Amino acid sequence: MSRPERRLNLLTGDWVLVSPQRVSRPWQGAASEAAVPERVVHDPACYLCAGVMRAGGVRNPEYEGVYVFDNDYPALLPGQVEGGSDDPLLVREPEAGLCRVICYTPDHSLTMAGMSPGEIEPVVETWTAQFTELAARADIGAVTIFENRGEMMGASNPHPHGQIWAQQHVPNEQVREGDRQREWFAAHGETLLASYLRRELAAAERIICANETFVALVPFWAAWPFEALVLPRRSVTGMDELTSTERAGLADILSRLTRAYDRLFEVSFPYTMGFHQRPTDGGAHPHVTLHAHFYPPLLRSASVRKFMVGYEMLAMPQRDLTPEEAAARLRDLT
Numbered sequence: 001m002s003r004p005e006r007r008l009n010l011l012t013g014d015w016v017l018v019s020p021q022r023v024s025r026p027w028q029g030a031a032s033e034a035a036v037p038e039r040v041v042h043d044p045a046c047y048l049c050a051g052v053m054r055a056g057g058v059r060n061p062e063y064e065g066v067y068v069f070d071n072d073y074p075a076l077l078p079g080q081v082e083g084g085s086d087d088p089l090l091v092r093e094p095e096a097g098l099c100r101v102i103c104y105t106p107d108h109s110l111t112m113a114g115m116s117p118g119e120i121e122p123v124v125e126t127w128t129a130q131f132t133e134l135a136a137r138a139d140i141g142a143v144t145i146f147e148n149r150g151e152m153m154g155a156s157n158p159h160p161h162g163q164i165w166a167q168q169h170v171p172n173e174q175v176r177e178g179d180r181q182r183e184w185f186a187a188h189g190e191t192l193l194a195s196y197l198r199r200e201l202a203a204a205e206r207i208i209c210a211n212e213t214f215v216a217l218v219p220f221w222a223a224w225p226f227e228a229l230v231l232p233r234r235s236v237t238g239m240d241e242l243t244s245t246e247r248a249g250l251a252d253i254l255s256r257l258t259r260a261y262d263r264l265f266e267v268s269f270p271y272t273m274g275f276h277q278r279p280t281d282g283g284a285h286p287h288v289t290l291h292a293h294f295y296p297p298l299l300r301s302a303s304v305r306k307f308m309v310g311y312e313m314l315a316m317p318q319r320d321l322t323p324e325e326a327a328a329r330l331r332d333l334t
């Protein structure tokens with residue numbers, strides 16, 4: 001493609017503007033400088049390392065493998081309460097829930113990209129166990145499992161870790177994606193992401209990597225330069241429906257994708273990643289397909305990032321590099 005076009009994000013209903021002719025424009029912004037910090041295996045000043053006293057006054061156990069604890073500074077608190085307002089101009093409701101932190105490994109020096117598929121597998125097992133446990137609770141309607149990686153994305157600590165926020169109401173992004181998936185399922189009799197994956201596998205131009213159970217691709221409607229979508233080949237509504245072979249397949253794809261990211265600009269690649277699964281209100285939600293989004297901010301080097309500002313905040317997301325070019329670059333690095 002050589003002229004601007006807009007593409008529809010099937011999951012959200014948002015349009016994204018793709019302007020490939022702009023890639024060659026002059027750039028006088030921040031220059032790249034690749035800093036590769038050496039990190040120790042155990043940092044006594046890290047509140048996620050084994051045996052260290054956390055800010056809340058609790059000491060971490062000498063854990064081995066994956067370790068989950070209740071966030072000492074939770075954004076959500078358990079205990080549903082009555083209330084809210086009848087005021088149509090100032091609308092509010094109480095929101096109940098809980099927040100947990102999940103340390104992927106006691107090894108402070110690692111990242112997901114530095115972990116083998118076999119080391120990521122227990123993380124997938126823990127995500128699954130957490131989702132299953134929280135989904136069974138009457139007070140939890142949605143579970144969001146995610147990771148902020150790197151200072152650029154606001155991660156407070158380099159120790160390999162992610163978070164789980166579980167809450168009463170389904171949050172915005174999941175409501176939007178749920179509505180679009182429900183409409184597609186009603187009209188076509190199969191899930192939106194099953195139809196979409198078949199189309200992408202046939203086209204093959206936006207695939208990053210794939211194995212027998214999972215596929216990573218740059219979505220046709222990607223807004224971030226190297227955004228990725230991780231999809232199961234078999235449409236399941238949540239991690240609790242994955243077989244052990246599929247969980248191992250997911251670990252393998254996460255390993256390959258994060259390694260490709262690190263190779264792209266020879267830097268530990270920052271991103272926000274997370275999973276979307278069915279709401280945990282007890283309903284079946286057969287239209288929902290489990291998937292992961294990766295939203296990395298970097299554009300052309302270790303320090304030159306994309307900002308979603310100006311036109312993006314006031315109008316719609318816009319990109320210069322095409323999703324097809326981004327996928328080809330990542331594919332070459334897997």
Ligand code: H2U
Nearest residue numbers: 047054055056071072073148155156157
């Ligand atoms: P991020 O790096 O994505 O910010 O996650 C770290 C989380 O760890 C953050 O939510 C929590 C913060 O509230 N935390 C604790 O629970 N205990 C501590 O001692 C420090 C940080």
Ligand code: ZN
Nearest residue numbers: 046049108159
């Ligand atoms: Zn640590």
